[in-house]
Amino acid sequence: MKKWGIAALFVILLAALVIYIDWRGRSYEIEEEDKLVVVSPHPIEFVIPLIQEFENETGISVDLRSCGTSAAIDSIVNDDDVDIMWGGSLLSVGPYLDDFYSYVTPNKNEYMDAFKNEGSTVTCFSNVPSVLMVNNDLIGDTQITGYADLLNPALKGKIAFGDPGSSSSSFEHLVNMLYAMGEGEPDAGWDYVRKFISQLDGKLLDSSSLVYQGVANGKYAVGLTFEEAAVTMLKSDKHVSIVYMKEGVVSTPDGIYIGKDSKRIENAIKFADFMTSKDAQQYMASDLGRRSVRNDVENSSLVVPGYKINNLPVDRKKVISEKDKWIKEFDRILKEGENG
Amino acid sequence: MAKEVRSFQENIRRTFIRFSIVPVAAIVMAALVLFIFSWLTFMASSNEQENKAASEEITQKLDVYCNMVDKTADALKKEEYSVPANDLFKILYEDTNEYGDIGNLIVLSPSKEALFTSKDHVPVFLTGSEYSNWGIWNVINKYKGQTKVTLYSGNLCVSKGVYEGDKLQIAIVYIIPKEVMSEAISSQNRYVLITDKHGWVYASNTRGLQDEFGQIDATISSEVGFIKRDGNLFYSYRTVLDKGLIVYTVNDVNRSVHMIWLIVVIIALIFFAIALISVKSTAISSVKYTRDIKKIEDAFEEVQKGKLDVKLDINSSKEFQIIGDDFNAMLEGLKEQIGRNKELAENVAFSQVKQLESQFNPHFIFNTLDNIRFMARIDAVAADKMIVSLSGLLRYSIKEVREEVTVKEDLDHLQYYLNILQIRFNKRFAYNIEVQDDIMDCLIPKLLIQPLLENAVKYGFNGQEKLTVSIRGYQMQEKLIFICEDDGAGIDEELLEEIRTNLKEDRNTSSHYGLYNIHRRISLMYNGDFGLDISSKKDEGTLVRITIPKKMSE
Numbered sequence: 001m002k003k004w005g006i007a008a009l010f011v012i013l014l015a016a017l018v019i020y021i022d023w024r025g026r027s028y029e030i031e032e033e034d035k036l037v038v039v040s041p042h043p044i045e046f047v048i049p050l051i052q053e054f055e056n057e058t059g060i061s062v063d064l065r066s067c068g069t070s071a072a073i074d075s076i077v078n079d080d081d082v083d084i085m086w087g088g089s090l091l092s093v094g095p096y097l098d099d100f101y102s103y104v105t106p107n108k109n110e111y112m113d114a115f116k117n118e119g120s121t122v123t124c125f126s127n128v129p130s131v132l133m134v135n136n137d138l139i140g141d142t143q144i145t146g147y148a149d150l151l152n153p154a155l156k157g158k159i160a161f162g163d164p165g166s167s168s169s170s171f172e173h174l175v176n177m178l179y180a181m182g183e184g185e186p187d188a189g190w191d192y193v194r195k196f197i198s199q200l201d202g203k204l205l206d207s208s209s210l211v212y213q214g215v216a217n218g219k220y221a222v223g224l225t226f227e228e229a230a231v232t233m234l235k236s237d238k239h240v241s242i243v244y245m246k247e248g249v250v251s252t253p254d255g256i257y258i259g260k261d262s263k264r265i266e267n268a269i270k271f272a273d274f275m276t277s278k279d280a281q282q283y284m285a286s287d288l289g290r291r292s293v294r295n296d297v298e299n300s301s302l303v304v305p306g307y308k309i310n311n312l313p314v315d316r317k318k319v320i321s322e323k324d325k326w327i328k329e330f331d332r333i334l335k336e337g338e339n340g
Numbered sequence: 341m342a343k344e345v346r347s348f349q350e351n352i353r354r355t356f357i358r359f360s361i362v363p364v365a366a367i368v369m370a371a372l373v374l375f376i377f378s379w380l381t382f383m384a385s386s387n388e389q390e391n392k393a394a395s396e397e398i399t400q401k402l403d404v405y406c407n408m409v410d411k412t413a414d415a416l417k418k419e420e421y422s423v424p425a426n427d428l429f430k431i432l433y434e435d436t437n438e439y440g441d442i443g444n445l446i447v448l449s450p451s452k453e454a455l456f457t458s459k460d461h462v463p464v465f466l467t468g469s470e471y472s473n474w475g476i477w478n479v480i481n482k483y484k485g486q487t488k489v490t491l492y493s494g495n496l497c498v499s500k501g502v503y504e505g506d507k508l509q510i511a512i513v514y515i516i517p518k519e520v521m522s523e524a525i526s527s528q529n530r531y532v533l534i535t536d537k538h539g540w541v542y543a544s545n546t547r548g549l550q551d552e553f554g555q556i557d558a559t560i561s562s563e564v565g566f567i568k569r570d571g572n573l574f575y576s577y578r579t580v581l582d583k584g585l586i587v588y589t590v591n592d593v594n595r596s597v598h599m600i601w602l603i604v605v606i607i608a609l610i611f612f613a614i615a616l617i618s619v620k621s622t623a624i625s626s627v628k629y630t631r632d633i634k635k636i637e638d639a640f641e642e643v644q645k646g647k648l649d650v651k652l653d654i655n656s657s658k659e660f661q662i663i664g665d666d667f668n669a670m671l672e673g674l675k676e677q678i679g680r681n682k683e684l685a686e687n688v689a690f691s692q693v694k695q696l697e698s699q700f701n702p703h704f705i706f707n708t709l710d711n712i713r714f715m716a717r718i719d720a721v722a723a724d725k726m727i728v729s730l731s732g733l734l735r736y737s738i739k740e741v742r743e744e745v746t747v748k749e750d751l752d753h754l755q756y757y758l759n760i761l762q763i764r765f766n767k768r769f770a771y772n773i774e775v776q777d778d779i780m781d782c783l784i785p786k787l788l789i790q791p792l793l794e795n796a797v798k799y800g801f802n803g804q805e806k807l808t809v810s811i812r813g814y815q816m817q818e819k820l821i822f823i824c825e826d827d828g829a830g831i832d833e834e835l836l837e838e839i840r841t842n843l844k845e846d847r848n849t850s851s852h853y854g855l856y857n858i859h860r861r862i863s864l865m866y867n868g869d870f871g872l873d874i875s876s877k878k879d880e881g882t883l884v885r886i887t888i889p890k891k892m893s894e
Contacts, residue, residue, distance in 0.1 A: 006362065006366065010366075010369060013369070013370065013373050014373070016373075017373050017376060017377060020377060020380070021376075021380060044552060044553055047553075048553055048554070049493065051553075052491075052492070052493075052538070052540060053474060053475060053478065055538040056475075056478065056479065056490065056538075057478060057482075061537075061538045061539065062538070063558065064553055064555070066552065066553070279473040279474055279478075282470050282474075283470050283471070283474050285470075286468075286469075286470040287468075287470060
């Protein structure tokens with residue numbers, strides 16, 4: 001019948017179009033070359049040169065995902081596709097150490113003694129002291145030498161501090177405060193923390209990058225951050241200076257953590273080896289302002305040599321076990337301040 | 341299954357729709373399909389072509405730069421690694437004069453000292469002590485003596501280390517001026533990105549499609565063809581250059597897809613509007629065009645109902661006018677024919693009635709004459725009276741030409757017959773006539789009652805000594821009813837049935853002429869539920885009833 005003929009013609013025409021679109025626009029995946037999925041809380045400026053060099057050196061393409069420490073931990077532990085978490089201090093990652101792949105890099109022989117005793121699920125990558133970063137233009141005559149100076153009423157509302165629940169550098173500062181102001185006894189430090197929180201004037205930042213950028217851009221006069229971020233700001237000609245707290249500086253190594261379920265263990269090992277190699281560590285120390293874990297690498301001229309810093313030892317086990325409790329306590333005091 | 345027969349109007353309508361909407365739909369669909377078809381082809385092929393053109397241009401430029409670095413290496417080798425600045429500039433200008441920028445050609449000693457630079461500055465990643473095994477130097481050391489293209493911190497560098505044996509003599513690095521490379525992509529009207537093989541963007545004409553690190557978007561780098569990214573549709577094509585660069589050309593087809601959807605929607609709306617208008621207008625125009633058909637249909641229906649005085653009046657179109665005129669003519673003819681037929685039928689009925697009437701004569705005459713023969717011997721006076729009665733009856737039957745007579749007249753003439761019966765049966769026969777006076781002037785068929793008497797006598801005297809017949813006549817509801825009742829022997833059940841059956845026939849098949857003839861005459865003369873019925877019981881008597889319409893004489 002004629003009617004059916006027309007209908008059939010239409011169907012054929014439509015089918016032809018669909019087939020054509022399909023053929024013409026078929027999206028096919030490019031065959032994955034060697035790759036590695038890295039999640040990192042490090043600043044972007046810090047990771048790019050190292051990653052690029054790693055890619056050029058090994059031919060492995062890195063899929064880089066940048067996020068905060070706790071989000072990074074979450075994805076390395078739960079996402080099978082993520083091979084490596086790069087960064088995150090031992091204090092923050094401590095509770096999860098059993099969730100990582102066990103690997104000892106040959107570079108460990110060249111480590112400074114302080115970093116030789118860590119477990120095999122972490123590959124120590126750099127040493128990150130907590131520091132105060134001061135905006136030279138905004139601070140005026142106010143002297144800042146340590147935590148005690150932060151209680152200066154002139155600084156109320158001008159202090160940049162991240163949420164210790166989400167930013168590991170902020171948590172480290174919290175630990176640092178408790179130990180330094182409690183004079184070795186963290187429980188005695190809460191008095192200071194309470195006063196410090198009232199100095200924040202309710203301003204708590206969501207991520208560590210907001211802290212150093214906030215100070216560098218002049219939103220805040222002083223920020224509690226980590227050394228490398230401050231050095232990066234210095235290097236990009238921001239008018240800031242670094243203050244090592246005279247009450248004591250806690251410095252914890254951060255590491256490279258390989259996912260237990262990684263499907264690219266070989267590449268992950270290459271990554272760990274590369275990042276702890278002398279070339280990479282040397283470049284990192286001299287150009288990126290981070291302290292190397294190796295004993296054969298000279299640090300940047302922008303950072304104060306280790307022996308001049310009042311190094312404050314912490315009981316890492318205690319910190320790890322008390323972490324949640326301390327964060328809760330911090331939040332409680334913060335809320336109290338807001339409500340009262 | 342029987343297919344429902346559609347009306348002419350519906351057919352006309354469907355035809356209109358079929359020849360208006362369907363072709364429009366077909367053309368629109370075809371146009372749309374062709375449009376999408378050609379748009380797709382054009383979009384994809386122009387993307388690919390421009391990608392190839394850009395790739396070719398970039399490859400060609402890279403070739404020029406690599407050759408230049410090789411030439412420089414040769415020149416340096418020839419000069420035993422002293423650096424002849426003039427020669428180097430000569431090579432440099434020779435190869436790059438087309439591009440408008442000589443770029444930065446740097447010659448480095450193995451200890452990372454800059455021996456020559458065409459732009460008075462050397463980037464720190466070539467001279468800094470921490471770079472001795474990093475970045476470009478890493479490439480030089482790793483690929484000994486090879487000319488390599490590397491993207492390092494935003495600079496596209498061609499590097500080559502000149503080795504004697506295993507010992508690096510001198511290193512050449514050329515930093516390609518970005519503008520020269522960007523030229524290849526800046527004129528394009530789609531997104532073009534040049535990346536190294538790990539996806540780090542070197543040059544692009546858009547800020548989009550790359551992440552915060554300066555790496556190309558993961559979805560773009562992992563797929564070719566139509567790509568969905570953040571709900572937006574792109575068409576992407578790539579060429580991987582043998583120098584390690586990848587050229588991506590990406591069309592943002594979102595807007596086009598939106599446009600196509602818009603066009604589809606608009607066309608659909610227009611089409612629906614056309615369809616709606618067509619359906620409405622075809623409904624109206626089909627009614628208009630089939631109005632005459634409807635008239636003809638109605639006329640036929642009227643005729644079917646028996647109304648023959650319809651007339652078709654059609655002036656709209658010639659064909660229908662002819663049909664209408666022919667119909668009228670045909671109806672006229674039909675009416676005439678019917679009239680003639682009616683006349684004919686009346687004539688036939690009349691003659692039949694006449695014939696039926698006349699049938700009584702021979703029997704009656706025969707019987708009566710037989711009686712007279714006897715009477716003539718026994719009683720001359722009675723015989724004479726019989727002859728007078730018979731002749732009176734015959735005169736009435738023959739001379740009376742009217743079909744219908746008044747009750748009174750018929751009863752008067754019935755007297756002749758009663759006289760004859762009286763004489764014939766003497767005291768064995770008695771009768772009794774009760775006809776109401778108010779029907780005396782009504783018209784009835786001639787000789788209506790006589791056959792009833794004849795019938796009563798015929799079946800009543802069956803070993804019976806005496807027979808009494810009573811005749812009653814009265815009117816009821818515009819009908820005249822005559823009843824002839826006797827107390828005779830009655831009729832056998834079988835015979836009665838036979839008589840009744842015979843009465844229903846059109847033609848007499850039995851010998852019971854009297855009753856049949858009267859029934860037949862009544863039904864021929866009067867339309868309707870009139871006629872004769874009979875009931876009888878053995879040894880008790882017979883009852884015959886006649887029903888005819890009441891009709892007054894004028």
